[in-house]
Amino acid sequence: MPALRRCRGTVDEYAAVAAVHRAAAERDGRDLHSVLEPLPDAEAVAALAGLDQRVVEADGRVVGHVFLTSWLEEDGTRVILHRGRLHPAYRGRGIGTTMLGWAERRAHALATTATTTVLGANAARAEPAATALLLDHGYAPALRLGEYRLPADAALPGTPSTEAEIRPVTDPTDHGRLWDLVELAYHGRPAIPVGTPAARRRFIDRAASMTWLAAWQGSELAGCAGLAHAPTPHLTELSVHPAFRRRGIGRALLLHALTHARRRHPANTDIRLWTNLAGPQRAYELYESVGFQLTEEFVRYRKPMPA
Incomplete structure (x- = not known):
């Protein structure tokens, strides 16, 4: 039975979490050299130790990872972002929904009445399962970012x-x-x-x-x-x-x-960059005019904090 638990904070567990991220990216055909959303190695996973996070354990191994972070936007809105990855071999079992549920409950516990708070989540166009999960649970696209490479x-x-x-x-x-x-x-x-x-x-x-x-x-x-x-x-x-x-x-x-x-x-x-694909400045047109090619599109989703 899959179980959500705290990360033990060991070198081996950090490596196991990094392996989950890589397996998910490879299965989805994501850009493994992205600079906007780079694949975390064990050291990068260890750097998340101060954040709210959980790992999913099934069959005696780590198969999933979910964590939260937050920031204040210019209009005073507090965004609580949750990010999750699930090993491809364990998809289709409701584990992703369980991870999402934990993240939303934890975000609700962290929210205060002092500011307007919204839930945030990210998914690449190359991640149809994650995209469908977010849309099915009331998330709406708020921002589209494109990563480009100059060959x-x-x-x-x-x-x-x-x-x-x-x-x-x-x-x-x-x-x-x-x-x-x-x-x-x-x-x-x-x-x-x-x-x-x-x-x-x-x-x-x-x-x-x-x-x-x-x-x-x-x-x-x-x-x-x-x-x-x-x-x-x-x-x-x-x-x-x-x-x-x-x-x-x-x-x-x-x-x-x-x-x-x-x-x-x-x-x-190659040289990389990323930019807003929906901004009125249309900066991507400048980048494309000098030879940059779109490699991946990332969508930022938002959902009002449930009462």
Whole structure:
């Protein structure tokens, strides 16, 4: 009889949970090299130790994993997100429904009356069973994200001229200005977490290991592009100040960043990024115009917190 229980926190159990995630991804044909939703290894599973989570045990082995996390969005809504994976050999037995039920009950216990709270869940287009489960239980799509890859052999178009000066960010004290620009660029968009002092610190700490390019209009920071280098090169940010949009700055920043990535990494390395597929900015059109190809679509679901 399958049973939900607490994770024992051992190295072997972390490895077993990671194996469940991989088996599920391989069965569903998911992108195993995703940077938006990377497959967790045992170390990544161990990093979830502080979260609410359960494993499913059946036939003396771990066959499922479910955990919760939460954040506050810009409009004041608290999202409690639950994520679960079930080994393909144990699907079709009602175990996924049991995991979902536990996650919803736990989320209800964590909710407060101080803020509006909604349930959140994720599923890729390559996961029809998970998608059907969420839809059957009252979840509705709220956001569509696409992950893209630029093949290593794709030719880049020429970099357009722009009145802004684009140069690398070499002074760590400028990382705070980058954060301010990114926060401003995302202001007012749906499903965006609100910036906090802790988030600012995480951004600045991570920026030190990345390559950042900035577009300057005189002394004004007009835009920025952030490039991470592990586990594979991927663009994590491309933002333009609202006052400087529609001047070719975003395209110029993108092509400068891609050129830098190709110089730094081996010639056979693809470059990745992800973007909102339903946003009014239609950023995916810019990415597709320089050679990026859609590899996977991820849907973020929401459900009002039940009374």
